[in-house]
Amino acid sequence: MTIHDNDGFDAPTTAFPTAAFDSSGFTTSEALVDDSEPARPVESMHGGVDFGLFVVRLAVGGLVIAHGLQKLGLLGGPGIDGFAQALTAMGFSDQTTLLAWVTALAEVGGGALLVLGLFTPFGAAAVLGVLANAVYVKFENGFFAATGGFEFDLLIALIAFALLFTGAGRVSIDKNTPWRRKPWPLGLVSLVIAAGLTTAVVVLFR
Known part of the structure; x- marks a missing residue:
């Protein structure tokens, strides 16, 4: 111009x-x-996280289910009576048969919830409660599993603790639930439940 x-x-x-x-x-x-360039949802940039959580849930849930089935007498396990006797040897003196049933059902039920990705914080809480008690019982044996220590139990407990707050990921039945998108609130509630159950077992059965 x-x-x-x-x-x-x-x-x-x-x-x-x-x-x-x-x-x-x-x-x-x-x-x-x-x-x-419209912004992409944060989740779409981390698809590998969902697959990783799926693998972790399958591994931990499957292992815990197997241990629970052994307590029920399957997979070559000792059954309820045999596990009740083992609990007595570990220092549990009251209602060991009842505790054996509670432990077995918590492992099978909690493990199944993790595998399915259904109410994942509750499933993780059940697993965490059982494994926290195992760590408590084996603590005096030392750390390494080879000497009867709590190494393996602590690993599974820590993974269950992490799943309380990561959620199940999108490869799960929980995919469209509020606690999958924002797992912290229900995760904290589930942690309190796990801590309460662990304490109750120690106080009531030992």
Whole structure:
């Protein structure tokens, strides 16, 4: 474009586009650039996390289910009576048969919930409660499992603890539930439940 100076001659000038500001303080051109690439949901950028959580749930849930079935007399396990006798040898003196049933059902039920990804915080809480008691009982034997220590039990307990707050991931029945998207509230409630059950077992059965 040209403009006229005071002498009447045309003076060439460079026309620069004016920048209009929107209500956010960005220029119109900047806003267009921002809008040209819509933001993706955070979850879509971490699909591998969902697969990883699925593998962890299958592994931990499957192991715990197997141990629970052994306590019920399957997979070559000792059955309820045999496990009750083992509990007596561990220092549990009251109602060991009842405790054997509770432990077996908690392992099978909690493990199944983890595998399915259904009410995952509750399943993790059941597993955590059982394994926390196992750590407590074996603590005096030392850390390493080879000497009867709590190494393996602590590992499974810590994984269950983590699942309380990670949630099941999208490869689960919990996929569209509020506690899958925001696992912290129900995770904290489940942690309190697990701690209460662990304490109750120690107080009532030892």
